[in-house]
Amino acid sequence: MISIKNVTKSYGTLKVLHDINLEIPQSQVFALIGPSGAGKSTLIRTINALEDIQAGEILVDGTSVHEKKTDINKLRADIGFVFQSFNLYPHLTALENVTVAPINVKGIGKKEAEEKGKELLSSLGLGEKFASYPGQLSGGQQQRVAIARALAMDPKVMLFDEPTSALDPEMVKEVLDAIRKLAGTGMTMAVVTHEMGFAKEICNQIVFMAEGRIVEVAPPSEFFSNPKTDRAQDFLGKVLNH
Structure with missing residues (x-):
């Protein structure tokens, strides 16, 4: 569904x-994890052309x-x-935030858009x-509105750029639960995250990045119990023991 080939930025x-x-x-x-400055957010932003690339190709469902x-x-x-900073329109209600793009971009009727938005x-x-x-909403609620807004467009893939990093710890769970529920529907997803427990539980593959490179790709069971590279071992030693 997402194919990244020889991409340089x-x-x-x-x-x-x-x-x-x-x-x-x-x-x-897929969870993208690694130290700050590893290129995780940059990589995920190239997938929908929020960032341009200098070489290589990215295909989403066959489209370059x-x-x-x-x-x-x-x-x-x-x-x-879904961004880490919600990016909701402050002058629109939760429902209006969710329906504005389907109505204006996809040309869906207001009644239909509202029914789907409420759902x-x-x-x-x-x-x-x-x-x-x-x-009037908590950070966790705002982030869930942002997820609903993205889903209202019936996307083929969902990208999350550190969706919980701007949240208070007690609000993290409600957003992760929303993403967990989405994973259960078979949505293709790439999630940049610092939440190792979530990555371990939800994701099919862990993509470990450092210094702008993919160092290791492995299923969570393998990556967390037996990372193959020194760089990954070092990273896990720091994040899992602190």
């Missing part, structure tokens, strides 16, 4: 992604993301993206918050 003379190759099959959940002739808005409608918000535990504005 630089900011001026600084190379932040070095010859990245990764295949994410349909209905699989960075090709000049690709209709990027059409492609982005197929790629749900999505309810499924994420926000059935009583349709009329609430972002400022």
